[in-house]
Amino acid sequence: MKFEKDLSVKNLKRKPARTAALVILSAFLSFSIFGGSLVVMSLQNGLKSYEARLGADIIVVPNQARSHGTVDSILLQGIPGYFYMDESYFEKISVREGVEIASPQFFLASASAGCCSVAVQIIGFDPETDFSIQPWIRESYGGAVGDGDLIVGSSIEIPANRKLVFYNNSYNVVAQLDETGTGLDTAVYANMSTIREMLESSTKQGFRYYDGDPARAISSVMIKVGDGYGIEDVANDINVHVRKVEATQAKSMISSIAGGLTNVSRVIGVLVVVIWILALAILMVAFVMISNERTKEFAVLRVVGASEKMLKRLLRTESIIISGVGALCGAAAAALVVFPFGGLVKRSLDLPYLLPDAGVTAALLFGSVALSVLAGSLTSAASARRLVKNDTGLILREDA
């Protein structure tokens, strides 16, 4: 075995250009499959986390919401937006049949002017009734969110003094949330009274976000539907009986994302398959060409006393070295593209995008490398058979 290994390494070293070409070809295999599946898994992961973060069955917003941003654009893409309605709508909505829990939310966009530390989306929730944001906050922060406290999304930079200023009021950052891969990562969270205070000071400073009474303003109502009621029925019931609001099923918000995800995954899948077919075909041709060039070398080994098994082992060792090194290089290249440019991928796809955790990533890496090595070696094995079975006596006659 040591002999086969030594000779393989020497063979590969003595033909650096050929070796490099084969390594690069093999690298395409693991690059495409590792990179592709990492992106697809990040998308699936992002969708799952968005679904979890949304947490509601129905989301109700004022009819005119579209003019200053939609729930989609705020929650998913993190584009700051705002729209308001009077608290009385909350009461009207929460008494409809089938509504088990209803909780108001409050969206405020901070300005980029001097009054605010950062221009972000601020999302307010009612600690009494909230069922979608607090469970998530509890994953990273045990305490209660008191008046004047802020919780920030994972992409918000926390200043050293842990204070953020919004509309000239200073607030304490008490915790930072885990990444979700959605627009929620760039948002700041506060309870209802804190955020209404912000709205009030913004009005004092001349921002005209809402004409009504800031102390009675809400932006949306999140609804959990009781057992035994159809989500669609409840949404329809609200749309019919409560004027000037629009009830949307969370499922339909998700399904548009899921559709986008399916499309992107399909494109990536096709790309990966095409790259694999091309790379394997070229590898196959390359191995056949190389084996023609190597028949003499193998005949010599036979003359000196190598068995067919030894020749097979020699070829297998070479192909495992080539496809192994190639697979590692390819996976490393994929990691170099996918990890640092995750933000870019996310922005250009406009879909929730959350990298899988280290364990899953490691498993994916291992699987991709193993699969690439296997495919690469099988391709060379196909040409190896011929090489090994060649009649030595015949080859030696062809003088070179």
Place this chain on the structure above:
Amino acid sequence: MELRAEGVSRRYFRQSKLSNVFFAVKETNFALPAGKLTEITGRSGSGKSTLLHMLAGLLAPTTGRVLLGDTDLYALDDAERSKLRNEHIGVIPQGQTALRSLTVLENVKLPCLMYGDEVSDEIPMSLLERVGIAALRDAYPNELSGGELRRLAIARALLRRPRVLLADEPTSNLDDENTHAVLRLLRQCADEGAAVLLVTHEREAAEYADRVLYMSDGVLSAE
């Protein structure tokens, strides 16, 4: 140890007007006695190399068998036959047969390295000296001349002190002086007890041989 061919022949398929098959070697009985140098000459294409390859266990005969002592070479499986050739049959093939990724010295050591057997530099170096290319020990084959490569193949074949030595035109490409050196070396191997077969076109070879056979159209006969 004696190498014997009993009724060996080798058939090839080839397009021709009369018949699609022809025998490169016709049924032949042939013995290569230990301690003797046997020479085979004959026209190009007469079947010399074919016979030699069958004797070396590299080419299965169409009929007959090849025996090394009591062992039928082609009754063994591939691994056993390969090992046997590695240990007991030194083959100097026609043409240039060095491995390009190994140095001259490594090429000579190849028969031992292949089976993981320890080998010092001493024996391979003394062989390289005897064939006159010791100075090239660390060179790679692409830096060697045709004659130097031939001599490298000879040194490699002798490394294990094989009981049988099969040389297919070992002196082609060599100048007079080196031709005689190589022939002397083969003679010496025979004197030390090996069964030596020399396939050659060289006139001078006859003076070193114990017996000269002539091959013509696949038939072997005493000259």
